[in-house]
Amino acid sequence: QKEVEQNSGPLSVPEGAIASLNCTYSDRGSQSFFWYRQYSGKSPELIMSIYSNGDKEDGRFTAQLNKASQYVSLLIRDSQPSDSATYLCAVKVAGFQKLVFGTGTRLLVSP
């Protein structure tokens, strides 16, 4: 089992819709979770971090964490074509100073 799993997609949504991106992780001791966005040919950039169970909202983005189910999600409201990118889920490994990344979900937002 991979440490961090994501559906590779592509996830296609129309402009203005809600995009829902999901991630599961295997290390029950993990406490820190991150969503990075990576445009084609570019390096990843952080868009959200979450550490506690529940929801965390930042503009059009909402991160959701359920530690009991070992599940993290990212919701993007009012999706825009500029949101088209690969979204990488990253988990800080308990006891180590490194992030383990999933393979990413490719999101396509059509005008």
Next chain:
Amino acid sequence: GAGVSQSPSNKVTEKGKDVELRCDPISGHTALYWYRQRLGQGLEFLIYFQGNSAPDKSGLPSDRFSAERTGESVSTLTIQRTQQEDSAVYLCASSAGQSLTGELFFGEGSRLTVL
């Protein structure tokens, strides 16, 4: 510079040659990471440096791979006797502080192609 700087941006080499990739982190960032990203794949952790502490080398795929960092400055990733499966984008990232609670800042990467 303001961001993480990596060089070269592109490197084409022949199988069996050695290559060196360089990373200049954000000034003041004590932590430095190397990741590898193969085409269409996620990021694969290679090595982590924190200040003058012993590096976490747990992600290095073979003894052909090594990395150095002097203090809190530039790091060099060396791949000896390159193989075709080493072809990937090598990403360097830095972060502030000793505890990873925040953001990793990535460079633009070094794209390595082994013929």
